[in-house]
Amino acid sequence: MSLRPLFLGLALLAGCSERPSFDPAKVNAAPIGKGLPRDFLLGTSTAAHQVEGANENDWTDWERGNYPDGTPHIADHSVSGPATDSWNRFDEDVALMKQLGSNAYRFGVEWSRLEPTPGAWNTEAAERYRQWAHTLRAQGIEPMVTLYHFTLPKWVSESGGWENPANIEAFERFSGRVAELLGADVDWWCTINEPNVYAVFGYMDGVWPPGKKDTVATAEVMANLLDAHARAARQLRIHDTWDADGDGKATLIGIAHHVRVFQPASGSTTDVAVAGLTDDFFNESIPKALRTGHISLFVPGSVALERDVPDLKGSIDYFGINYYTRDHLRQDLSPSFSHKYVPTGHDTNDLGWELYPEGLYLFLKRYAAFGLPLVVTENGLDDRSGERRPYYLRSHLYAVEQAVAEGAPVRGYFHWSLIDNFEWSDGYEPRFGLFRVDRSSAELTRRATPAVETFREAARNLGLTPTP
Ligand code: GCO
Numbered sequence: 001m002s003l004r005p006l007f008l009g010l011a012l013l014a015g016c017s018e019r020p021s022f023d024p025a026k027v028n029a030a031p032i033g034k035g036l037p038r039d040f041l042l043g044t045s046t047a048a049h050q051v052e053g054a055n056e057n058d059w060t061d062w063e064r065g066n067y068p069d070g071t072p073h074i075a076d077h078s079v080s081g082p083a084t085d086s087w088n089r090f091d092e093d094v095a096l097m098k099q100l101g102s103n104a105y106r107f108g109v110e111w112s113r114l115e116p117t118p119g120a121w122n123t124e125a126a127e128r129y130r131q132w133a134h135t136l137r138a139q140g141i142e143p144m145v146t147l148y149h150f151t152l153p154k155w156v157s158e159s160g161g162w163e164n165p166a167n168i169e170a171f172e173r174f175s176g177r178v179a180e181l182l183g184a185d186v187d188w189w190c191t192i193n194e195p196n197v198y199a200v201f202g203y204m205d206g207v208w209p210p211g212k213k214d215t216v217a218t219a220e221v222m223a224n225l226l227d228a229h230a231r232a233a234r235q236l237r238i239h240d241t242w243d244a245d246g247d248g249k250a251t252l253i254g255i256a257h258h259v260r261v262f263q264p265a266s267g268s269t270t271d272v273a274v275a276g277l278t279d280d281f282f283n284e285s286i287p288k289a290l291r292t293g294h295i296s297l298f299v300p301g302s303v304a305l306e307r308d309v310p311d312l313k314g315s316i317d318y319f320g321i322n323y324y325t326r327d328h329l330r331q332d333l334s335p336s337f338s339h340k341y342v343p344t345g346h347d348t349n350d351l352g353w354e355l356y357p358e359g360l361y362l363f364l365k366r367y368a369a370f371g372l373p374l375v376v377t378e379n380g381l382d383d384r385s386g387e388r389r390p391y392y393l394r395s396h397l398y399a400v401e402q403a404v405a406e407g408a409p410v411r412g413y414f415h416w417s418l419i420d421n422f423e424w425s426d427g428y429e430p431r432f433g434l435f436r437v438d439r440s441s442a443e444l445t446r447r448a449t450p451a452v453e454t455f456r457e458a459a460r461n462l463g464l465t466p467t468p
Contacts, residue, residue: 020358027398033461035401041142041412042462043104044097044434045378047149047193050421053083057112058157062209076427083422084437085444090132096418096435096446097141101459101466105136106190106377106414108146109178112153118170126181133185137244144188146256147175147232150198161210162221168228176235183240187252190320190377191232194258195225196282204335207425215335219297219305226289229255230311254318256377259283261326261359270331274338278329287370290316300337318411319370320377323360325353349381351430357395364403364410373411376400380416382430386449393454415455419446
């Protein structure tokens with residue numbers, strides 16, 4: 001607690017520091033991909049529930065539900081349903097990865113599918129995931145597996161979800177089993193996707209299951225997810241002893257951390273302080289906990305959580321960054337103490353998120369200090385026309401290359417996403433895919449958007465070979 005005034009001081013300084021600005025002419029002229037290290041992972045990301053289809057988990061009921069005022073939980077009234085049917089169309093998706101020339105793919109395993117009731121194990125589903133990992137490796141595509149990406153088996157959510165310590169233990173056991181199942185083909189693991197986003201949406205804003213609005217529970221869940229990460233990491237190290245790619249390491253463990261640039265609306269002390277505190281809670285608390293083994297979460301007037309989880313220290317081999325956008329913050333009296341907005345005239349994607357590639361560069365520079373390899377585990381945009389993704393992709397790869405040129409140890413970039421998919425409370429209207437999915441066709445036909453060519457250019461410049 002005594003360090004808070006220091007953070008505020010730093011926030012004041014951060015508010016005054018200069019922001020970089022990329023020149024679009026330079027971005028367009030850059031030989032994209034040329035400045036990346038030769039062992040770079042250039043791939044795409046998906047999450048189990050968003051693409052597999054036919055899952056039965058805590059989202060299943062939530063998707064059909066409404067808020068007390070009658071508004072549906074999912075903005076466009078859709079339910080995930082068949083999603084992109086990737087459960088049955090994996091080979092088709094692999095062909096798309098080859099068309100991109102990608103050499104890596106981040107996908108999730110669905111806990112509710114593998115362990116539908118406590119302690120049970122769905123051997124058929126397990127075998128399919130094993131084949132996927134095997135196929136990817138055989139095709140020269142490094143698999144990265146996410147253990148938890150927002151969805152819970154119903155038996156977990158119904159027994160208190162991430163608020164119940166018994167479920168952290170259940171996740172620990174699950175992680176060990178997945179390590180045994182996939183370890184022969186998988187070295188790259190991502191334990192938990194975005195603990196901060198999950199906690200804030202599910203427990204502070206109440207827009208994801210379980211739909212609570214409770215700041216204390218938000219911090220508790222974030223801390224429990226970090227604990228779950230540390231335990232999962234331990235299990236992965238015990239049970240995955242195969243060095244699948246022959247680089248001398250059987251496991252490369254990370255967490256996918258969502259970061260956002262919080263820009264104070266003005267130089268006023270209150271705007272700057274709110275941006276600093278938000279940055280501290282949302283961006284900084286997780287990497288700090290991973291560095292020190294101590295979790296410290298602070299929300300003025302409601303949360304002052306301090307907890308030692310010594311195993312967090314040393315639990316990661318790489319730090320995963322999910323980066324999308326920048327928020328401008330003006331101090332107000334809402335529970336988060338701020339009003340978030342995008343100033344008029346700033347470019348946004350179709351969900352209204354500001355396009356700010358310089359932010360990715362800033363975070364890669366910031367987290368270079370971690371002393372560990374960095375991987376961009378997600379980055380992308382909702383672009384319903386498909387016309388703006390080429391520049392988005394190019395400018396964010398440019399950001400990566402700028403950071404690499406200045407010494408940031410970036411090992412990979414995974415674009416979100418391979419294909420359009422179920423975008424949580426926004427349903428199917430958003431389009432994040434390099435390949436568009438035609439939802440009106442029974443085959444859920446995938447079609448290349450213009451950014452596929454940009455991706456292929458980067459892949460070729462990196463020395464990879466996209467299929468024709
Ligand atoms: C997240 C997730 C993804 C999203 C993507 C686009 O950041 O919420 O990791 O599941 O689909 O980020 O919003």
